[in-house]
Amino acid sequence: MVGLTGFHLGIGAGNLAVVLGADAGELGRRHRVTYDGLADEYEVKSAYHVENTRTQVERVSSFVAGERRVLDVGCAVGLAMSIMTELCLIPTGVDISAQMASYARRRNPGRTVLIGDFLTANFSSKFDAVYAQSFIHLFPKQTAILAIERMWHLLEDGGVLFISTTVESSSSEGWLAKNDYGGQPVRYRKSWQRGEFVDVLSRGRFRILRTWDLVDPFGKNWMIYIARKAPS
Numbered sequence: 001m002v003g004l005t006g007f008h009l010g011i012g013a014g015n016l017a018v019v020l021g022a023d024a025g026e027l028g029r030r031h032r033v034t035y036d037g038l039a040d041e042y043e044v045k046s047a048y049h050v051e052n053t054r055t056q057v058e059r060v061s062s063f064v065a066g067e068r069r070v071l072d073v074g075c076a077v078g079l080a081m082s083i084m085t086e087l088c089l090i091p092t093g094v095d096i097s098a099q100m101a102s103y104a105r106r107r108n109p110g111r112t113v114l115i116g117d118f119l120t121a122n123f124s125s126k127f128d129a130v131y132a133q134s135f136i137h138l139f140p141k142q143t144a145i146l147a148i149e150r151m152w153h154l155l156e157d158g159g160v161l162f163i164s165t166t167v168e169s170s171s172s173e174g175w176l177a178k179n180d181y182g183g184q185p186v187r188y189r190k191s192w193q194r195g196e197f198v199d200v201l202s203r204g205r206f207r208i209l210r211t212w213d214l215v216d217p218f219g220k221n222w223m224i225y226i227a228r229k230a231p232s
């Protein structure tokens with residue numbers, strides 16, 4: 001784990017690391033290298049995402065208003081975190097890429113931005129909301145199911161999950177070039193069909209509160225879900 005020194009190891013990393021095994025470590029390593037290399041371009045392009053990110057964070061805040069703790073999973077350059085702060089939420093970011101985290105820290109002075117793998121990092125407290133924008137499709141389906149289970153465990157009772165991925169007409173996964181970024185680095189990508197995604201959320205004990213689609217400024221079509229942690 002990179003950069004988690006001094007961070008209390010509390011909520012269930014050990015068992016998950018055993019379940020995920022060495023492949024997850026390799027996936028994390030490759031994601032770290034890929035997103036370190038993409039961080040400068042992400043930072044430049046973040047200007048185009050201010051408006052749509054604001055809409056998404058505002059909708060979450062209507063379910064967790066006030067000084068509530070939000071974990072931004074795969075926070076990248078920290079744009080959503082900065083909007084959360086404007087809305088009086090208290091964001092913590094976690095990202096596997098140190099380069100991304102460095103931008104996020106600069107943009108969010110005084111906020112905690114952890115550098116580490118969400119799948120195996122340990123968190124010292126639970127959160128009122130977990131915000132996972134454009135994150136879940138970076139993993140094989142079985143790993144994504146474990147990640148969603150982890151989100152469930154990290155939420156307080158009745159806590160709220162925000163989760164988004166692109167809408168795809170067929171289900172597939174594998175190593176794919178990221179064509180919309182310079183150098184077109186290869187990274188793991190799962191394509192989720194809507195029904196398949198909803199099924200995983202429901203099986204993961206989340207009750208959907210609100211869903212909508214969004215076309216971003218680069219023409220990508222996103223399906224977005226806000227869901228409440230249901231009791232076990």
Ligand SMILES: C[S@@+](CC[C@H](N)C(=O)[O-])C[C@H]1O[C@@H](n2cnc3c(N)ncnc32)[C@H](O)[C@@H]1O
Binds near residue numbers: 028095100117118
């Ligand atoms: C597609 S970007 C999305 C970033 C941001 N949430 C957004 O919507 O603009 C995915 C982010 O997740 C991070 N990431 C990938 N795997 C991760 C992991 N296992 N744990 C934490 N962060 C990870 C990447 O470094 C990258 O910053």
